[in-house]
Amino acid sequence: MSRTAPVWRSLIFVPAHVGKFVSKVHERGADACILDLEDSVPLAHKSEARAVAQVASRAIDDRGMDVLVRINTLETGGLDDLQAIVSPALRAVVVPKVASAEAVRVIAALLERMEPEFGVPDGQIGLIAQIEDVAALPMLDEIATSSPRLLGMSLGPEDFCVSAGIEPVPETLYGPNQQVAFACRRAGILPFGFPGSISDFSDLQGFRETVVKARQLGMVGAFCIHPAQVAVLNEVLTPSSAEVEFAEGVLAELDLALAEGRGAFAYRGRMIDAPVIARAQEVLARHRAIYKRRMPAVDH
Incomplete structure (x- = not known):
């Protein structure tokens, strides 16, 4: 399975x-x-x-x-x-x-x-x-x-x-x-x-x-x-609200950067490139998984 x-x-x-x-x-x-x-x-x-x-x-x-x-x-x-x-x-x-x-x-x-x-x-x-x-x-x-x-x-x-x-x-x-x-x-x-x-x-x-x-x-x-x-x-072991906010900001800026043809960009005084983007994606994936776990099951 x-x-x-x-x-x-x-x-x-x-x-x-x-x-x-x-x-x-x-x-x-x-x-x-x-x-x-x-x-x-x-x-x-x-x-x-x-x-x-x-x-x-x-x-x-x-x-x-x-x-x-x-x-x-x-x-x-x-x-x-x-x-x-x-x-x-x-x-x-x-x-x-x-x-x-x-x-x-x-x-x-x-x-x-x-x-x-x-x-x-x-x-x-x-x-x-x-x-x-x-x-x-x-x-x-x-x-x-x-x-x-x-x-x-x-x-x-x-x-x-x-x-x-x-x-x-x-x-x-x-x-x-x-x-x-x-x-x-x-x-x-x-x-x-x-x-x-x-x-x-x-x-x-x-x-x-x-x-x-x-x-x-x-x-x-x-x-x-x-x-x-x-x-x-x-x-x-849960991403903090600050970590989630930063990760969301990174991915939002990523969309703008890609639209302008840039693979790296600055965000909040930091240079953002592929490893930082991957870490942001991992933080948000874990945040969503934990949030989903907290949601009560719904009977259909």
Whole structure:
């Protein structure tokens, strides 16, 4: 099926076995939720989490929120996870600890087989790969082009830093995030993440500064674990009114310049040429996509 890139600025993790969090997730303002079956769920609660996710995904989807599920690796219960959660309500599967293209292809093949079995339109369920091991960095381009289902990639900062023997701080995570972002751009998929630890939700000013860096890196969205982080992601990863106004002005002046046979022109004290025009077009495309997302669905 043809796939339109989703607008997911904020994707909030919810441990699938904690009912009080799951039942309120649609009220948190995030663009999407990730029902987590992996790290936040103790081994003794995995079966319970699968059962909750199976029911909750439909309820959350009915409330108009995009639903993703993070599964375990296939070696630690991932197949059981897929059998429990594949349904028409599921938008994407977050695949943890991806260190090779084959890891993505195996999950994609399983979904290919399971979608018709569970009444899901062919190709509906996308994938997001979490890069959590330093050994995966040389494989990023191969991973990014591994499957048409792959919507994007994100660096898993905590596990990645353990594998690399570094601290999860912006100074050490900037480079790896940049590598992920570049690989995503080369492959035409979505770059998610920010150069910092996902676990520190108490310092919102510090989080904001980190998300600003993420946007400068080209990230379009990020995972989060606390409702307070959602508003920051949504604000920072949305073009500001000033950016939209400038972009609109650039394109209006472009029409005049082209009519006069000029490929470059001055606007508000800046020289405008092809790269600036392309950036303006990208800003307006994202602005329109976010605005469209905010509009309520209309029944016909």
